[in-house]
Amino acid sequence: MPSAAYDWIAGALETIHRAQWYRSPQALVGLPGPVVERHGQRVLNFASNDYLGLAGDPRLQAAAIAAVNDYGTGSTGSRLITGDRNLHRQLEQAIAQLKQTDDAIVFSAGYLANLGTIAALVGSRDLVLSDRYNHSSLINGAKLSGATFLEYGHCDLTDLQTLLEQHRPHHRRCLILTDTVFSMDGDLAPLPELLDLADRFAAMVLVDEAHSTGVFGATGAGCVESLGCTGRAIVQIGTLSKALGSLGGYVAGSAELIDFLRNRAATWIYSTGLSPADTAAALAAIQIVRAEPDRRDRLWRNVANLQRQLQQWLQSLPSTLQNRPAPYRLLPSASPILCLQGPDPATIVRLGRSLTEHGIWAGAIRPPTVPTSRLRFTLMASHEPAQIDRLVAAIDAVVRNVDHAAP
Ligand SMILES: Cc1ncc(COP(=O)(O)O)c(C=O)c1O
Structure with missing residues (x-):
C-alpha cells in the first residue's frame, strides 16, 4: 500500500542520478577469471580482487561441494548456539598458522569483522585515529564504537604523532586504524614506523590486510609479514573474499584478543556462522597459498x-x-x-x-x-x-x- 512516509526515497534516488553517482550491479556469466562475459560481451577483466585466480579454481569448488554434502548449505545459527562446525576451527587454525599468531576468528564478512572488532575494542571513553584513505568498514566500525574519531593525513605519521600528543592523554584507550594496502590507490601503510609510534603512546593498532592476504610476504601472510612486523602486537583483520577466492572475514592475534572477541564482538555473537561451503573453500585456498x-x-x-x-x-x-x-x-x-x-x-x-x-x-x-x-x-x-x-x-x-x- 503506498505511503507518503516513503516518498523521500524517490527524491533521494533522483539526487544520486543528478550527481552522476548512480550505480547498479553488473552481472557476470560463468566462472570468474581474466576473461569474463558481461552484458553478452567477453571482456578482459582488470577489475577483480581475485588476485591469485583462485575464485574459479576446481580445488576450491570441490572443497565447497564436499562441505555442502557433509554439512548442508547453512550454518543454521550463531557459532555460540547451533552454528559451530569443526571446519570453522580448522580454518581459524590455518589462518593463525599462516599469520603466525596464537589464534584467529572468522566472521561472515570482512566488513563485519571490522565493525565488530573495533566496536568491541573501544567505546565512548576512547580515541580512534584513522588514516584518511581507510576503507568504509574501518570508518563505520569507529563510528559504531562511539569513540572519539579523528582522521590523520594519508600515511602521514607526523600528523598522526601530533594528534596522539594532543588527544591521547585525554582518553582511556587508543586504537589506530590503517589499511595495509590502500584499495583505491595501491600504496602501502608505513607499518613498522607506525607501530613504533603507537608503542610510544600505548596505542593499539588494527590493520586491514584485505588486499594483502595471500599476495604479500614470502608465505603469503600479508604486509605484516613482508614489512617485517610478524610477531608484533597487532590486531590483524582481513577478508577471505579477495585473494582467497571465498567469502568471509577474519581477525588474527593473541589468544586473549580472540577469546575476548568471541565474547564481545556483536557481529560474530549475533550473526550466523560462516557457511560450510565458504569455510571449506577458504581453507582450501590457504593450503594453496602456502603450497604454491x-x-x-x-x-x-x-x-x-x-x-x-x-x-x-x-x-x-x-x-x-x-x-x-x-x-x-x-x-x-x-x-x-x-x-x-x-x-x-x-x-x-x-x-x-x-x-x-x-x-x-x-x-x-x-x-x-x-x-x-x-x-x-x-x-x-x-x-x-x-x-x-x-x-x-x-x-x-x-x-x-x-x-x-x-x-
Ligand atoms: C580494505 C577492505 N576492507 C574490508 C573489506 C570488506 O571485506 P568483505 O568484502 O569481506 O566484506 C573490503 C572489501 O571490499 C576492503 O577493500
Whole structure:
C-alpha cells in the first residue's frame, strides 16, 4: 500500500542520478577469471580482487561441494548456539598458522569483522585515529564504537604523532586504524614506523590486510609479514573474499584478543556462522597459498610488466595531452592495484566506457570515492602477458581518441 512516509526515497534516488553517482550491479556469466562475459560481451577483466585466480579454481569448488554434502548449505545459527562446525576451527587454525599468531576468528564478512572488532575494542571513553584513505568498514566500525574519531593525513605519521600528543592523554584507550594496502590507490601503510609510534603512546593498532592476504610476504601472510612486523602486537583483520577466492572475514592475534572477541564482538555473537561451503573453500585456498608460491611470483611479474609498460606509454604521450594542470600520471603503488590518474571525472568516465567498447573491464573511480579521478586496474596471477599488452594498447587508443575528442 503506498505511503507518503516513503516518498523521500524517490527524491533521494533522483539526487544520486543528478550527481552522476548512480550505480547498479553488473552481472557476470560463468566462472570468474581474466576473461569474463558481461552484458553478452567477453571482456578482459582488470577489475577483480581475485588476485591469485583462485575464485574459479576446481580445488576450491570441490572443497565447497564436499562441505555442502557433509554439512548442508547453512550454518543454521550463531557459532555460540547451533552454528559451530569443526571446519570453522580448522580454518581459524590455518589462518593463525599462516599469520603466525596464537589464534584467529572468522566472521561472515570482512566488513563485519571490522565493525565488530573495533566496536568491541573501544567505546565512548576512547580515541580512534584513522588514516584518511581507510576503507568504509574501518570508518563505520569507529563510528559504531562511539569513540572519539579523528582522521590523520594519508600515511602521514607526523600528523598522526601530533594528534596522539594532543588527544591521547585525554582518553582511556587508543586504537589506530590503517589499511595495509590502500584499495583505491595501491600504496602501502608505513607499518613498522607506525607501530613504533603507537608503542610510544600505548596505542593499539588494527590493520586491514584485505588486499594483502595471500599476495604479500614470502608465505603469503600479508604486509605484516613482508614489512617485517610478524610477531608484533597487532590486531590483524582481513577478508577471505579477495585473494582467497571465498567469502568471509577474519581477525588474527593473541589468544586473549580472540577469546575476548568471541565474547564481545556483536557481529560474530549475533550473526550466523560462516557457511560450510565458504569455510571449506577458504581453507582450501590457504593450503594453496602456502603450497604454491609460484602463483604470487606470476602475479608480481604481471604487476612489474604493467607498471613498466604504463610508464613507457606515459612518456610517449603528446605534450598536448600532458601539459595541463592535471596530466595523466601513474599513482605511486607497491601492489597489484595500479591507478592511472586523469584530468577530470567526466573524462575518466568516458575513458572507462570506451575501454569497455575495446573489450577491457577496469574501474573508473572518481570523487567522492577518491579525491582525484582515475582508471583503476587490478592484476591477477592468471593474466597472460598478451592480455596485459592488449590492455596497454587499448588505454593508448582510448586516451588519444576520447581525450583529444573531448569538448
Ligand atoms: C580494505 C577492505 N576492507 C574490508 C573489506 C570488506 O571485506 P568483505 O568484502 O569481506 O566484506 C573490503 C572489501 O571490499 C576492503 O577493500
